[in-house]
Amino acid sequence: MAKARILAVDDQRYFRVFLEDLLVQQGFEVRTAGSGEEALHLLERERFDVVVTDLVMPGLSGAELVERVKARSPEQDVIVVTSVGDVRTAVEAMRTGASDYLLKPLDPTLLERSLDAILQRKRLRQEHAALMAENLEYLGVLSLYERTLALFSTLALEPLADRIVEGLCLEMRAQGGVAWIARADDATRLRLAAARGLVRVDREPEEIALDALPAELAALHRPEATPFLTESGGAPALVVPLRHEGRVLGFVRVTDKLAGAAFEERDRAIAERFGAPAAVAVANVLRFRALEHRSFRDPVTRAYTFAFFEDIVRNEIRKATRFGRSFSLLEIELRDFARFRRERSEADIASWLERFAFQIGRVLRTTDLLASASEDRFAVLLPETDALGAAVLKRRMREVLLRSDLCMGPGEDGPRAYLSAASYPVDGTQLEELRSALASRLVEDRESIVHELEGKPFPLVLDALAAKGQPLGADALGEILRFVLGEVERRAHERGLLCVAPGPELAGIARDELARFDPVHTRTELVLVAEERAASLAGAPITCVTPAQIGTRRPFLVYYAEGPGYALVGEPQAADGSTLLFQTGDRVTVEHLAFQLQRALGVPITR
Incomplete structure (x- = not known):
């Protein structure tokens, strides 16, 4: 059969x-x-x-x-x-x-x-129907049956827990009940989900670990999952396990029967009949929550929705504020995407977006979170990442996109990616402040001169910047060099990179300033471009490289750290001591120069 x-x-x-x-x-x-x-x-x-x-x-x-x-x-x-x-x-x-x-x-x-x-x-429903037809307690069983059916009319956990507690209290004529239900993100821990009647909620634990149950609840681990008697505050209590497919999904503790009556075998039978469908209802809700979590992702890119992303960021802000941690956000803007979309079919756009998200995912860690605000705007959460760490990841992301076949390079027929980064707490401690920092830096990225320099080797980049310089007097470059190196020395405890190529005219000033850096507390990577290492720098935390390794004898300085950055590029001094000098605090340009130096010299951006 x-x-x-x-x-x-x-x-x-x-x-x-x-x-x-x-x-x-x-x-x-x-x-x-x-x-x-x-x-x-x-x-x-x-x-x-x-x-x-x-x-x-x-x-x-x-x-x-x-x-x-x-x-x-x-x-x-x-x-x-x-x-x-x-x-x-x-x-x-x-x-x-x-x-x-x-x-x-x-x-x-x-x-x-x-x-x-x-x-x-x-079969259980059919058995109940047959029993109600034959049993003298027809009305009582019908009431129980209707209450259990009502449990399946909600897919929200807290209202379901309330209905379970209410139904058990009414069926057993009890005046108090408390329910603990498994957490959606950790099934080994039960969370206080509902309370009714004569219960002091402030005396109840917020969570109960299944692997560390108190002695009075040890019977929850029994495979038969039947209700059992225990005590609560010295008074009799009936515990109703909510067990489904071998897993404990929670339990309800019912107390204080009317008129001080004791719990009887009939109460245990009612609790068992009510508890079985209640456990199934809880399992359905937990399964529904897991399914709903999947729906927080875009089906094409698998990126999270922006509303979900912002909820996670707000939670990250609370954790960072409480525990003194840092985190960073990245924003990716795809310019000209509307034109790009008009020229292609829906299938081509979906394929492009899927490959774009895949390229982004290549540089992300498992703890990072990618979200999509729209087809042309994405965001990334980088937990436990400071400003320099975000810059390193942003640079890798830009390089991966430029190397891909997604038409992201200059002069190519495709949307162009602009990236910005903001970090907690350097750029703000509220979501609105971080949003503002991201938006302003996207503008900086779009308007930066660095896009004219992409693909050029470092010496040619310096030549191009020097051509934009302004004339300065004989002593100006030396004064600027002293001031910048003095500022860096005061911030040497910050992670970063300082590379100085002073040229022969200003080598003495550079050596004197660099010799003052503390070798113990300096976290900034110091690089001096000179023909040889001066004796005065013995013991200083400095890496010396020659102009030949850089590929240019042009004087320059690049300082890149968590705070403001700075770069200057000059021409060799004329006979009268005057020179042309280009200087900028544009973080996009400074970042580009710092990463070119890192690649050319093999020195780390951070210690």
């Missing part, structure tokens, strides 16, 4: 055949339908224990089929089969009454387990 009758609905013939063969092997009687309309005709003429339907079908979709079936027969169990990209539709199907959902590719074991669980619940 077949275990049950199943109706399998899918518009793809090979999947219908696959389902039919699989279910027949598992002992079920199977009928198939190639569309939602055909399935409705079969349901009008025949009875089926469970309907298994695909979500995405032409004509009547799987979600619409669920709604029509539940409207006609609320007791009919339906399992929806979906792909990861359809999880939002699956969420709606769960809301309209689907009993379960499974992801493609279909796991035969999970399908059989889901069907067995549904049939078990169906």
